[in-house]
Amino acid sequence: MSTAIASSSAAGFSQEVFEHFLSSRHEPAWVSELRREAFAKYTEFLEQPLDPEEWKRIDLRALKPSQFHLVTTQAATEASAASGLEANADPAIGTLLADRAEFAGRVIHVDGQSAISELSEELAARGVVFGSLTQLIQTHGDLLKPYLMKRAVKHDQDRMSAWHAAFWTGGTVLYVPRNVRVEAPLYGLVALAKDKAADFSHTLVILEDGAEATLLEETTSLHATHAGLHVGGVELLLGQEARLRYVQLQNWNHRTWHLATQAGHVEKDGFLQWTVGGLGSRLAHTHQDVSLDGRGAVAQVNGVTFAINRQVISYYTQQTHRAPDTRSDLLYKDVLRDESRVIWRGMIDVEKGAPRTDGYQRNDSLLLSTTARADAIPGLEIETDDVRCTHGATVGEVDQDQILYCMCRGLSRHEAMHMIVEGFFQQVYDRIPVPAVQETLSQAVERKLGLGRDT
Amino acid sequence: MVASLKIQDLHVSVEGLPILRGVSLEVRQGEIHALMGPNGSGKSTLAYTLVGHPKYEITQGSIEIDGKPLNELDACERARLGLFLAFQYPIVIPGVKVADFLRHAITNIRNPDRKEGEGLIPMREFRKELKAMMDELGMDSEFARRYLNEGFSGGEKKRMEILQLAMLKPRFAVLDETDSGLDSDAVRVVSEGLRKLSGPQMGVLIITHHERLLEYNVPQFTHVMLAGKIVETGDASLARELHNEGYSKVRLRHPEEAAEEAARASGRSSEANRTAEPASV
Numbered sequence: 023m024s025t026a027i028a029s030s031s032a033a034g035f036s037q038e039v040f041e042h043f044l045s046s047r048h049e050p051a052w053v054s055e056l057r058r059e060a061f062a063k064y065t066e067f068l069e070q071p072l073d074p075e076e077w078k079r080i081d082l083r084a085l086k087p088s089q090f091h092l093v094t095t096q097a098a099t100e101a102s103a104a105s106g107l108e109a110n111a112d113p114a115i116g117t118l119l120a121d122r123a124e125f126a127g128r129v130i131h132v133d134g135q136s137a138i139s140e141l142s143e144e145l146a147a148r149g150v151v152f153g154s155l156t157q158l159i160q161t162h163g164d165l166l167k168p169y170l171m172k173r174a175v176k177h178d179q180d181r182m183s184a185w186h187a188a189f190w191t192g193g194t195v196l197y198v199p200r201n202v203r204v205e206a207p208l209y210g211l212v213a214l215a216k217d218k219a220a221d222f223s224h225t226l227v228i229l230e231d232g233a234e235a236t237l238l239e240e241t242t243s244l245h246a247t248h249a250g251l252h253v254g255g256v257e258l259l260l261g262q263e264a265r266l267r268y269v270q271l272q273n274w275n276h277r278t279w280h281l282a283t284q285a286g287h288v289e290k291d292g293f294l295q296w297t298v299g300g301l302g303s304r305l306a307h308t309h310q311d312v313s314l315d316g317r318g319a320v321a322q323v324n325g326v327t328f329a330i331n332r333q334v335i336s337y338y339t340q341q342t343h344r345a346p347d348t349r350s351d352l353l354y355k356d357v358l359r360d361e362s363r364v365i366w367r368g369m370i371d372v373e374k375g376a377p378r379t380d381g382y383q384r385n386d387s388l389l390l391s392t393t394a395r396a397d398a399i400p401g402l403e404i405e406t407d408d409v410r411c412t413h414g415a416t417v418g419e420v421d422q423d424q425i426l427y428c429m430c431r432g433l434s435r436h437e438a439m440h441m442i443v444e445g446f447f448q449q450v451y452d453r454i455p456v457p458a459v460q461e462t463l464s465q466a467v468e469r470k471l472g473l474g475r476d477t
Numbered sequence: 478m479v480a481s482l483k484i485q486d487l488h489v490s491v492e493g494l495p496i497l498r499g500v501s502l503e504v505r506q507g508e509i510h511a512l513m514g515p516n517g518s519g520k521s522t523l524a525y526t527l528v529g530h531p532k533y534e535i536t537q538g539s540i541e542i543d544g545k546p547l548n549e550l551d552a553c554e555r556a557r558l559g560l561f562l563a564f565q566y567p568i569v570i571p572g573v574k575v576a577d578f579l580r581h582a583i584t585n586i587r588n589p590d591r592k593e594g595e596g597l598i599p600m601r602e603f604r605k606e607l608k609a610m611m612d613e614l615g616m617d618s619e620f621a622r623r624y625l626n627e628g629f630s631g632g633e634k635k636r637m638e639i640l641q642l643a644m645l646k647p648r649f650a651v652l653d654e655t656d657s658g659l660d661s662d663a664v665r666v667v668s669e670g671l672r673k674l675s676g677p678q679m680g681v682l683i684i685t686h687h688e689r690l691l692e693y694n695v696p697q698f699t700h701v702m703l704a705g706k707i708v709e710t711g712d713a714s715l716a717r718e719l720h721n722e723g724y725s726k727v728r729l730r731h732p733e734e735a736a737e738e739a740a741r742a743s744g745r746s747s748e749a750n751r752t753a754e755p756a757s758v
């Protein structure tokens with residue numbers, strides 16, 4: 023094994039690479055079968071154009087999947103994890119969340135492989151399962167089988183979901199049994215270390231009826247200049263009256279592609295609070311679905327995005343109401359600078375069986391330079407009467423009167439800008455009562471404002 | 478030594494349009510000056526120019542504090558030299574808490590050489606000071622946690638300006654119609670507030686249409702502005718006279734400026750008609 027330190031599979035995602043990857047995984051037959059089906063779908067989808075409604079504003083031509091490779095050797099990753107995480111000299115990279123709170127458990131992945139996985143004994147004793155998907159598929163297969171890519175992210179949805187389902191490299195599982203309430207947050211870190219490494223991590227959260235938990239995840243690159251590819255999946259499955267707070271902070275370096283298929287399902291009277299932070303990546307596209315499946319289910323979706331340089335950060339969000347008396351509330355706030363671009367395409371779908379739906383979506387963009395561009399396209403599709411659905415979008419530049427007012431009180435122009443940007447995001451922070459997340463986002467904003475600033 | 482704010486032959490244009498046409502004025506620490514004049518005469522223009530609003534272009538003349546020219550300094554540098562403007566229309570800064578804003582402001586004003594990112598004044602010390610000042614001005618300390626001017630009533634906004642004045646303790650304060658649009662209770666609160674704050678360390682320039690603020694803060698000098706010029710300077714009795722009698726006598730005494738005022742008004746109203754904007758009051 024130790025001789026294989028530098029080994030990784032051949033680059034790309036061909037049939038040959040797939041077979042090699044599959045044979046290196048030693049997984050139960052049902053998992054291999056799922057992968058084979060997904061790979062077949064992926065091959066099919068490659069022949070078809072991407073859904074223009076979702077992709078027409080995004081240019082993927084510079085993405086060359088054949089440049090990236092999956093790291094398949096455990097030993098290789100452990101070595102790079104140990105060196106990479108400790109020798110992380112550049113303070114501008116690294117983790118944002120890791121040291122901010124007392125976590126009841128941690129899962130850390132590097133280049134798609136699990137490096138650290140731990141959970142407090144107390145929670146383990148209460149039946150909570152939290153750890154690496156690769157390991158748990160071996161030990162808890164029966165528990166995961168009914169959920170894994172069956173209900174939320176499906177392997178035959180589209181090209182990205184099929185690609186992910188065929189090649190998922192690992193990821194994080196959180197399972198909370200019925201009526202168990204986990205107070206302290208759990209933490210997951212997904213890192214890319216090697217140049218041109220691909221991460222296909224998958225997050226699977228299962229909350230049984232009445233269960234409660236908070237999971238904070240972040241992504242990071244250990245080197246500022248290494249190219250990376252993330253084709254990820256997130257599945258959040260909430261039982262009746264379950265409550266989940268989930269945060270995913272995307273903070274890759276500016277040479278990483280982020281393509282994510284994420285979906286949450288909420289049963290009767292469940293509550294999902296889902297916060298996405300879009301800070302890093304060269305180009306990010308997140309397909310985010312929330313589905314309110316049971317009467318009285320509620321989802322609150324929050325987004326904080328800060329794009330600079332030539333970053334492109336895109337969201338395709340869907341709020342689907344499938345049951346009566348359900349509520350969804352989405353608030354995305356974006357700040358853009360330089361030549362960056364943020365795209366948000368949002369949709370509220372109200373199905374026939376969902377009277378008394380209350381759906382809301384809003385996107386506000388703040389432009390710090392005239393060369394940045396924000397597109398916000400809200401949409402409604404309503405198939406039943408007696409619903410209340412509202413949406414709104416604003417795009418504006420920083421108000422010069424606000425800057426002047428701050429400067430008249432002794433703040434420098436830059437400090438004023440910082441205050442105003444912080445204030446702009448505050449409305450979202452106010453919805454996230456997790457201090458670690460607020461602090462993290464606000465520190466990240468501070469860092470980003472400092473990057474490449476003109477003095 | 479008593480510092481002074483000296484304005485000499487100031488000419489100011491807005492978007493190429495000349496508004497101020499040679500204003501000279503000197504305010505020393507410890508003095509109270511009243512600046513009066515009809516709407517549109519240029520009072521706010523002077524106030525904004527003093528604090529460094531980039532839209533107001535100085536085409537001639539100078540502003541100095543203690544001989545140090547301000548013309549080339551930005552608003553932040555001027556504030557750090559001890560200049561303060563209580564805005565006629567205070568600005569809403571969404572999501573920025575009053576306390577956070579003020580803590581940054583105070584730190585900068587007290588350490589004018591501070592760079593962004595350097596330490597702020599200690600939280601406990603600041604909180605104590607803020608609380609004491611709010612008590613003194615009869616403000617609910619709940620305000621400290623609200624977002625700056627967001628959802629504030631007219632009176633609350635003006636009181637917030639006075640609170641900032643109190644915390645920042647400038648050497649020179651310009652109050653632009655701080656007493657306008659308030660009910661008489663609020664005018665009293667603001668007037669008393671200013672009286673408590675002003676003193677030998679502060680030179681004050683009060684722009685007002687009302688009597689009350691000046692009753693509590695009796696000016697040593699009253700200046701009258703007409704069509705971008707200070708046409709008369711007197712003492713407190715001039716302010717009283719203008720209150721009681723309006724500006725018609727002033728216009729008669731200064732026919733050239735009165736004609737300019739009339740010309741500006743007609744020029745502007747025809748412009749207003751073209752752009753279909755509501756006429757300003």
Ligand SMILES: Nc1ncnc2c1ncn2[C@@H]1O[C@H](COP(=O)(O)OP(=O)(O)O)[C@@H](O)[C@H]1O
Binds near residue numbers: 492522745
């Ligand atoms: N920002 C501005 N843009 C355009 N015109 C302005 C601006 N500020 C002032 N003016 C013009 O300058 C003149 C003086 O206005 P102002 O200084 O506000 O007078 P006052 O405060 O005495 O009522 C008015 O005719 C006004 O229309």
Ligand SMILES: [Mg+2]
Binds near residue numbers: 522
């Ligand atoms: Mg005015």
